[in-house]
Amino acid sequence: xxxxxxxxxxxxxxxxxxxxxxxxxxxxxxxxxxxxxxxxxxxxxxxxxxxxxxxxxxxxxxxxxxxxxxxxxxxxxxxxxxxxxxxxxxxxxxxxxxxxxxxxxxxxxxxxxxxxxxxxxxxxxxxxxxxxxxxxxxxxxxxxxxxxxxxxxxxxxxxxxxxxxxxxxxxxxxxxxxxxxxxxxxxxxxxxxxxxxxxxxxxxxxxxxxx
Amino acid sequence: xxxxxxxxxxxxxxxxxxxxxxxxxxxxxxxxxxxxxxxxxxxxxxxxxxxxxxxxxxxxxxxxxxxxxxxxxxxxxxxxxxxxxxxxxxxxxxxxxxxxxxxxxxxxxxxxxxxxxxxxxxxxxxxxxxxxxxxxxxxxxxxxxxxxxxxxxxxxxxxxxxxxxxxxxxxxxxxxxxxxxxxxxxxxxxxxxxxxxxxxxxxxxxxxxxxxxxxxxxxxxxxxxxxxxxxxxxxxxxxxxxx
Numbered sequence: 001x002x003x004x005x006x007x008x009x010x011x012x013x014x015x016x017x018x019x020x021x022x023x024x025x026x027x028x029x030x031x032x033x034x035x036x037x038x039x040x041x042x043x044x045x046x047x048x049x050x051x052x053x054x055x056x057x058x059x060x061x062x063x064x065x066x067x068x069x070x071x072x073x074x075x076x077x078x079x080x081x082x083x084x085x086x087x088x089x090x091x092x093x094x095x096x097x098x099x100x101x102x103x104x105x106x107x108x109x110x111x112x113x114x115x116x117x118x119x120x121x122x123x124x125x126x127x128x129x130x131x132x133x134x135x136x137x138x139x140x141x142x143x144x145x146x147x148x149x150x151x152x153x154x155x156x157x158x159x160x161x162x163x164x165x166x167x168x169x170x171x172x173x174x175x176x177x178x179x180x181x182x183x184x185x186x187x188x189x190x191x192x193x194x195x196x197x198x199x200x201x202x203x204x205x206x207x208x209x210x211x
Numbered sequence: 212x213x214x215x216x217x218x219x220x221x222x223x224x225x226x227x228x229x230x231x232x233x234x235x236x237x238x239x240x241x242x243x244x245x246x247x248x249x250x251x252x253x254x255x256x257x258x259x260x261x262x263x264x265x266x267x268x269x270x271x272x273x274x275x276x277x278x279x280x281x282x283x284x285x286x287x288x289x290x291x292x293x294x295x296x297x298x299x300x301x302x303x304x305x306x307x308x309x310x311x312x313x314x315x316x317x318x319x320x321x322x323x324x325x326x327x328x329x330x331x332x333x334x335x336x337x338x339x340x341x342x343x344x345x346x347x348x349x350x351x352x353x354x355x356x357x358x359x360x361x362x363x364x365x366x367x368x369x370x371x372x373x374x375x376x377x378x379x380x381x382x383x384x385x386x387x388x389x390x391x392x393x394x395x396x397x398x399x400x401x402x403x404x405x406x407x408x409x410x411x412x413x414x415x416x417x418x419x420x421x422x423x424x425x426x427x428x429x430x431x432x433x434x435x436x437x438x439x440x441x442x443x444x445x446x447x448x449x450x451x452x453x454x
Contacts, residue, residue, distance in 0.1 A: 110413040117405040148285065149334045152436055173431020173438070174424045182237065182423050183415050199415055207412060 033157045033164040034128035036073065037139045041123060044069050048119045062112045070111070075158065075165035076104045082167065083180040087188045095193050102200035107176070109207050121145055135159040240353040240422060249355040250418055256358065257400075262407075265400035279323040280398045285334070286315045286322025287378055294376075295337035299345045307332050336432055340369025344433035353422055361425035 031039075047065055048054050054062045080100045081088045091099065126140035136158050142150040156168035168177040187196045240246065269277070293308030311327035311334065319326040328334060343365050344350070351364025362370060374380060379395070382388040414420030430438050 106413070110409060113409045113412055117409065148281070149336045172428055173436060174427045178427060179420060179423045183419050186419060187415065203415060 031163065032128065033137050033155075033159075034125065034139045036164055037141060037155055037157075038125045040069060040073060041125075041141065044115070045119050045123070048115065054116075057116075059112060059116070062116060063108060066108055066112055066115070071104075071108070073164070073166055075160065075167045076100050076107075078158065078165070078167035079103065079107070079177055082177045083184055084188075085181055085185065087185065087193060091193050095197065098197045099193070099200070102197060102204060103180075105204045106200060106207075109204070118143060124150065137164075239350075239426060242352055242354065246353065246355040246422075247418060249357055253355065253358065253360060261396075261400050262404070264397050265404055268397045269401045269404060277398065277401065280394065281402060282315070282319070282325045283322045284395050284398070285325070286312060286319070289315070289334075290378070291373065291376060292335050292337045295339060295342045296335060298342045299337070304335055308335055308337075338369055339372040340366035340429070341433050343369055344429070350426065350429065353426065361421060363426075363429070366429065 044065060047069070048062070051061070051065075054065070077096075077100055080096070080103045083103065084091065084099065088096070122144040124142040124144055126142065128137060128139060130137040136156070139155040139157055141153045141155070143153060144150050151172050152170075153172075154170040155166050156170065157164045157166050168175055170176070184196060187199055191198075237243065289308045289312040293305040293312070296302075296305035296308060311332050312322075314327045314330065314332070315322045315325060318324075325334075340363075348365050350366070354362045354364055354367055356362050356367060356370070359370065379391055380388065382391060410421065410424075411417065
């Protein structure tokens with residue numbers, strides 16, 4: 001009886017580390033999307049709270065943080081393709097590259113402003129409603145504000161070989177990708193895909209100068 | 212006030228046939244020409260008068276005071292948010308709205324403290340425009356109202372009714388009513404200062420960006436955050452049946 005217990009314990013000790021390694025290797029590859037969103041949001045909000053320079057308005061430093069912590073979890077190629085709609089098909093690989101670059105820069109700047117404005121709010125991370133086999137899920141977060149209806153933020157995420165990636169952000173029912181679709185289509189109709197690239201780059205330059 | 216509304220709406224309707232939309236017509240926005248004109252009028256008013264006033268207001272008053280002001284107006288609105296929930300058949304939500312009003316008006320000192328939220332009774336977002344939408348009314352053409360901004364034909368009707376039944380316009384003496392209106396306007400604009408500067412950054416064409424965001428937002432609100440999935444849109448023909 002005693003011997004059996006000891007063997008069991010021994011087995012357990014041997015088993016625990018190996019499962020631990022398995023789990024952590026697995027976590028690297030595909031951390032569940034809702035946990036990923038929660039961890040990244042919490043980490044970034046804490047970083048901002050601790051950083052005096054960012055809090056006093058150092059936008060460049062905030063963008064550095066976003067670049068390092070948030071960007072790896074976004075699929076900008078997907079986002080750009082969705083925002084371009086049909087016009088994506090007629091874009092050359094060169095144009096696509098420029099579009100993705102310019103759109104990414106614009107989104108990061110917008111995201112930085114939103115984060116600077118709202119990072120002191122409380123977040124409510126909703127449990128994920130999805131099957132384990134799903135490869136396309138919506139992760140729901142709500143920003144709680146005193147005396148007002150909470151603002152829902154939905155992250156549309158897809159499973160890729162490199163883990164879960166965000167391909168759309170829906171704030172208060174407004175999809176970022178859908179919102180850019182008409183704008184992009186209008187510019188492309190009037191001045192072509194190169195015109196859109198020029199417009200996006202010009203927009204980014206103006207924002208850069210304004211700091 | 213009612214008269215002003217009626218004349219604004221008829222003005223809008225009158226211009227409707229003449230407002231040409233330019234070469235990039237969007238089926239949801241047949242009155243783009245007129246809308247852009249009202250938009251630039253609103254924009255001028257906003258940058259010369261509303262934004263400077265709201266910025267001053269924000270800088271002068273501590274955030275705690277501003278949030279009391281927001282709570283006060285928000286509390287009054289809960290009465291008709293409840294009415295609209297009941298009209299949409301959402302009885303539990305309606306009762307919650309009225310419970311919020313009861314608690315906040317009493318324990319919360321005329322609504323300046325949102326004690327109901329602390330008790331876990333959540334604030335809702337409803338108005339007559341959403342109720343009409345829930346009842347099956349389509350949005351109608353996009354419409355920009357003077358001073359009030361983005362709307363649609365349906366939502367403008369809803370807003371007219373919202374204002375018609377709202378307690379605030381009934382307040383007397385007139386001087387007090389006007390001061391309350393002024394405070395409400397400046398406070399609301401101040402709440403939106405951050406959001407409007409983000410919008411300015413994000414958009415290539417603010418008019419288009421704001422219009423699309425408004426239409427998406429209203430559709431989401433009508434279905435309380437979970438609208439039925441739309442079929443994938445094709446660029447040149449945006450879905451004209453958007454609610």
